[in-house]
Amino acid sequence: MRWHKRLLVAGATAALALTAACGGGQVRGAGGTATPAAGTGTGTGTAPAASDATFTYVPNLDVVTDWDPATSYSNEIIAMQNIYESLTKYDPVSQKPVPRLATSWTSSQDGRTWTFTLREGATFHTGKPVDAEAAKKSIERTKEEGGGPAYIWDSVKSIEATDATTLTFTLKYAAPLDLIASSDYGAYIYDTTAAGSGDLKKWFAEGKDAGSGPYTIDTWQKGKETELTLKAYQDYWGGWDGPHYTKVAFRVTPELTTAWQLLQRGEVSFVQRLNPQLFAQAQGSGLQTTETPSFQNLLALFNTASGPMKDVRVRRAIQKAIDYQGLVVALKGSAVAASGLVPQGLLGHVEGRVPQQNLQEAAELLQEAGYGPDQQELKLTMTYAQGDDDQQLFATTLASTLKGMNVTLNAKPLQWNTQWDQGKSADPAKRQDIFVMYWYPDYADAYSWFVNVFRSSDTPSFNLSYLKDAKVDAAIDALPEQTATDRAAAEKSYADLQTMLIDQHAAVAVLFTQNYQRAFAKGVQGYVDNPAYPNVVFVHDLKPGA
Template sequence: MRWHKRLLAAGAVAAVTLTAAACAGGKVRGAEGSPQPGASQSAADATFVYVPNLDVVTDWDPASSYSNEIIAMENIYESLTRYNPQTKKAEPRLATSWTSSPDGKKWTFTLRSGATFHTGKPVDAAAAKASIERTMKIGQGAAYIWGAVDKIEAPSPTTLEFTLKYPTPLDLIASAGYASYIYDTTAESGDLKKWFGEGHDAGSGPYTIDSWQKGQETELTLKAYDAYWGGWSGPHYKKIAYRVTPELTTAWQLLQRGEVTFVQRLNAQLFAQASSTPTVQTSQTPSFQNLLTLFNTVSGPLKDVRLRQAVQKAIDYDGLVAAMKGSGVAASGLVPEGLLGYSTSQTPKQDLPGAEALLKQAGYGPGGKRLDLTLTYAQGDSDQDLLVTLLSSALDKLNVKLTAKPLQWTTQWDQGKAKDPSKRQDIFVMYWYPDYADAYSWFVNVFHSAEPISFNLSYLKDAGIDKEIDELPALTATDKTAAEKAYGDLQNKIINEKAAVAVPYVQNYQRAFAKSVQGYTDNPAYPNVVFVYDLKPGA
């Protein structure tokens, strides 16, 4: 699961709180023995202490990992490419260059010479081929990203060739935050999955696992991989510690005292305080992560499209964004700004008279029957709490009773996937973000027919919509203008005609980190990831 969709859980990535690993609660555990970067450390010994509010690791296997551990995995493992949000293109990582045939069905990647795995073995084309094939065979997590691949060949140590069943943007896919990792499949001669699960790694990234203590406050520490192909000349953080701190006020206090380096998320009040603290710097970056309010299209009262449209119109979109004080921005459709398929014409507005009229058409609303609805959302997520409070108030005026339950992600997800439709909720609230920098993830995961149910928690089943979704990768690879139109048409059908979802906001990432950190930028394609190797520890 991703934090609530990997993240989906608590508020999402940062509210991720969101997230899967399941929204961790509980008291902050003792800090004895936690690395504390401070003035006494030399640059050579500098430890970057990252403070997540949820447990870090749920799955160590790079083939199936699909949750919070992305914040560590992206420092341990590497992919062929990495997405650059400034250029909106993939850039070299383990591959230095690549070409595609005119029809988009043959891709050739040239691999970097001299890179090695943490096992000491070379990162060559045969190893890359083996890792991708293993990920495809296991078929878990985000392995679907390789669905177009028909055949992989390694004609030379630095040449990796893909033959595809249909055209797809393989350079973007190879930059995915999940399932794109290149790893040494020969790292363990026995049960490789079990070996990974014990806290071993077989990556090629700048850091390797130093210690892993599930349930401890400092859950995970990484150390520099001395033979990293990028080298270690100049100032670098040589160690990374992930110190789980569920309470935001505690995280803020640790940052103020100089005991930690980077706080993934603060609430609006603490973020404002951090912005005016001399020893701290902050950043606010638009993300590719939005909140989805999914409506049950097949059972319960909301199987009536008029009632789904009424709830859409009852949401106070502007009021919610204003109350979030910068942690969210208005959404326009399903696709966040910065991705192919974003539309400026889908910004929703509250329309209570319109909602009342639709309710009356269906026999509900003021003067009619009371409509009773159930909603589930992420426990401990202040932004989702705001949504529920505002929506409950608006619906109450329309003679609609909303019973909302905050739940841990696994509990919420299990209810949403219940085989008995009567046990499912009417409205399911969760976050979503793409597996790679492409909008396809929303459509194929959340709105394509699925049996058994996974993330299609509006339960939408429409053969025409499925067909259009299936055509998106090829269009994206061969005709971006047609792809833009297809995304627009799909959003109109899913949001307006089918009323399967409302999108209240897109999250802004708000970070607070030590003044000494140099070079930090957020990359929305890798939610909550800090690429620590790229940073310089300062005085």
């Protein structure tokens, strides 16, 4: 995902990244509780001894792409959310932000002035206090750096630290700042003075941190199997009373079968994702498993600006040719049918939008456009993430379906950066007809899909359908203020936008929504999944058991 904002994947689809809110593999983007763990089996799996107090997380891709909390926008979220904190945190149960570094907040009636009260006694790993001035400077630096996640603060006109614990935001337009402040990227509060007179970005790049979270960087060895270890920050405001993991290790294991074997042997604590076959084994193994609907979906973006798919009839035909239900069935629980662009659990989700395959309508639309068995052959190109089994399944099944309609689909698996660079090419002739990528929100709000993926831009970034429509743009631009001041209006705008994008423009097909399937050691106590923070384990919330 930003390789893609979203975490990228290798082997079977794993986790979604501007390097990564979207992208090739999966990443991208809370206090409270999440969906309870699913049933535990009765096998012989064992957990690491509680006495070692090390939680070993097994991702299938390299962890760190960017250590700077201002610009980090990819896989390192799984570590960064344990090192850094934001003002608020999203609770998927209440579907509201809850306290983190801020203990309370208020907003003016017009939604343009927000005041946050900060927690007393919190310190950065540098030893300096987490006060209002430090929070102000970190957000201002993030805005100035202008990295992938910085756009979340676009509504902010000015920030004032009125005293040590009071932070006041004046906005250019109304926006849900409490929700924005819980973002999985771009909302980290950090010590901007950590490097002294040196270059802070270079200081971070050396594998140093300036967060306030429960863990701080212990070792970082890029390219090594155990790439990263974290250790407890003893002065953490949340305390260390009772049993806790005092160390976190990230052991990169590309092969899912190997990860599963390590978990069975008790050598690791948590496997980020298993394929359906291995997950079925885990459910009967004595290890713990969870299944949680995610905020991440897989999109097929159609080229609306050039090539044969510039014809809306061709785009609609491809929409109708896709076997959506067959994909979900084949993925055996790791995906659920999508209803529109916005996953369930977020403002803007619309029921009754599950797409259906209709081959007769697809053939009729192609014939209208001048293609089909008795007419000229239609040749289409598609790019998708190399190593992603789920995307490959889609490519294979769609190519087979289209072949019977005299349509040849040349589907190329590419590394994310290669795929993304091709999609962003200034030369329309070098772009693809169909671009496949994951997307999830930067904070728990559907705005991320619309502003990043479908708003017009002269130079495409994630708008890889190349759609340019002033009416769509105006509706997207109105969403933050509507969300902050009139949720009913926001709901209607989201529904109308999905009608425009999916039905009228046929700019996208939403293939499925991912279902997170995890497996972890029997001794890990207290784990819950929070879809607002993709693939993140908040390790301080866990208790090591026997």
